[in-house]
Amino acid sequence: xxxxxxxxxxxxxxxxxxxxxxxxxxxxxxxxxxxxxxxxxxxxxxxxxxxxxxxxxxxxxxxxxxxxxxxxxxxxxxxxxxxxxxxxxxxxxxxxxxxxxxxxxxxxxxxxxxxxxxxxxxxxxxxxxxxxxxxxxxxxxxxxxxxxxxxxxxxxxxxxxxxxxxxxxxxxxxxxxxxxxxxxxxxxxxxxxxxxxxxxxxxxxxxxxxxxxxxxxxxxxxxxxxxxxxxxxxxxxxxxx
Numbered sequence: 001x002x003x004x005x006x007x008x009x010x011x012x013x014x015x016x017x018x019x020x021x022x023x024x025x026x027x028x029x030x031x032x033x034x035x036x037x038x039x040x041x042x043x044x045x046x047x048x049x050x051x052x053x054x055x056x057x058x059x060x061x062x063x064x065x066x067x068x069x070x071x072x073x074x075x076x077x078x079x080x081x082x083x084x085x086x087x088x089x090x091x092x093x094x095x096x097x098x099x100x101x102x103x104x105x106x107x108x109x110x111x112x113x114x115x116x117x118x119x120x121x122x123x124x125x126x127x128x129x130x131x132x133x134x135x136x137x138x139x140x141x142x143x144x145x146x147x148x149x150x151x152x153x154x155x156x157x158x159x160x161x162x163x164x165x166x167x168x169x170x171x172x173x174x175x176x177x178x179x180x181x182x183x184x185x186x187x188x189x190x191x192x193x194x195x196x197x198x199x200x201x202x203x204x205x206x207x208x209x210x211x212x213x214x215x216x217x218x219x220x221x222x223x224x225x226x227x228x229x230x231x232x233x234x235x236x237x238x239x240x241x
Contacts, residue, residue, distance in 0.1 A: 011154065203237075
């Protein structure tokens with residue numbers, strides 16, 4: 001268990017696929033509970049936490065567009081999928097005793113709060129976990145870009161990317177034997193080498209606002225707390241390599 005947090009306020013970005021666990025699609029309640037436990041560990045360190053969740057386990061805009069659905073419509077469908085994931089995470093976090101708010105870029109007051117920047121910041125100041133859903137609220141932007149945007153707006157000290165692997169590689173290590181892993185990278189390294197940590201718009205936004213990106217494995221229980229404490233196995237992307 002981590003001893004002391006290196007960051008005061010962080011944003012955790014997790015993909016919708018991370019919520020599938022070993023399933024082929026949908027939400028695995030055991031995986032959601034385990035992620036909530038990781039969040040509770042970091043919260044216990046006194047860290048203010050917000051999250052952005054994707055929707056690819058339910059519907060992905062790009063694949064929907066490839067199937068013949070208009071791209072903007074497909075993206076809106078993907079945004080609605082993130083709301084479902086956010087509500088699942090909220091329920092799991094509250095089972096862990098965490099006060100949690102789901103905040104949507106697409107207003108739907110019946111199930112969650114609309115995004116108001118100052119209100120979201122106040123929630124975190126009061127120790128609540130804020131889960132941002134609905135992406136940026138606009139089609140043609142990924143939830144990665146939404147994560148970089150919210151991290152910038154919330155004044156986060158770091159953006160943590162919970163991936164299926166334990167850092168950034170020059171190729172998919174799950175498919176390419178001998179893929180090279182990086183401990184440190186610059187934003188320009190990621191862009192120039194097209195390393196696909198996040199999309200280019202998200203990387204550029206993080207670079208402009210000087211927010212370090214830490215990539216770690218969301219599948220390793222306790223890794224979130226270790227990375228927040230500067231321990232464990234991860235890749236950090238900053239201005240200087």
